Amino acid sequence: MSLINFYFEQLNQESATTRKMLQRIPNDKYDWAPHVKSMDIRRLATHIAELPTWITMAFTTEELDFASAPYSPEYADNNEQLMQLFEKSAEDGRSQLIPENESRLNEKWVLRNGDTILVDTTRSGLVRIALSQIIHHRAQLGVYLRLLNVPIPGSYGPSADEMEFQQSAEAAV
Known part of the structure; x- marks a missing residue:
């Protein structure tokens, strides 16, 4: 499997969970x-929703x-606006995960703040960073939701909330 196809599948899988x-x-x-040093949910959720556009930026x-x-x-x-932003961003990111870009994956890509280099990587590296950041910040959002007593969906298997629901459903039978 090509890396482009791998990244395409990963974006689709992580998008479903996100x-x-x-x-x-x-x-x-x-x-x-x-916490006062933490992003509010709006800023965190918006960041998560926009991260797939970093794939486009990579190319x-x-x-x-x-x-x-x-x-x-x-x-x-609100959720309607957030989901519209996320779907638009995910489609944007998918638009660059095409076979023609496979040969460009090893080209250099840099994130900087003036003369200070923050990330010196490749286009492939930036795609990986974007996918990793989606996962990282989604987990952070999960902690926020847990603190608000909102049931958490599973990411790579059932969550404790889903297990609890399944166990109570089985006990009722």
Whole structure:
């Protein structure tokens, strides 16, 4: 299997799990944060929803310099807006995971802030980073939701909430 196909499958698999997690955010909790040093749910969820666009960035740019192109995220105020942003971003990322880009995976890509190099990698490396960041921040969102007593969907198997539901359903039979 080519790396492009592998990344395409990974994006689709992680998108299904991410979609389930993002849909659980209560509309009245977008301003909530677990700590003053933590992002609020709106900022965290928006970041997760936008991360697939970094795949496109990997193939359409050679670098991102925060000093000359400051990050300006879109923000969602409710689940409908959030899911629209996520679906648009996921489609955007998938659009670059095409066979023609396989030969470009080892080309250099840099993330910087002026003269300070933050990440020096390849296009393939940035795709991997984008997928890893989706997983990382989705887990962070899971902690937020757990603190709000929102049932968590499973990621790579059933969650404790799903196991509890399954056990109570089996006991009722």
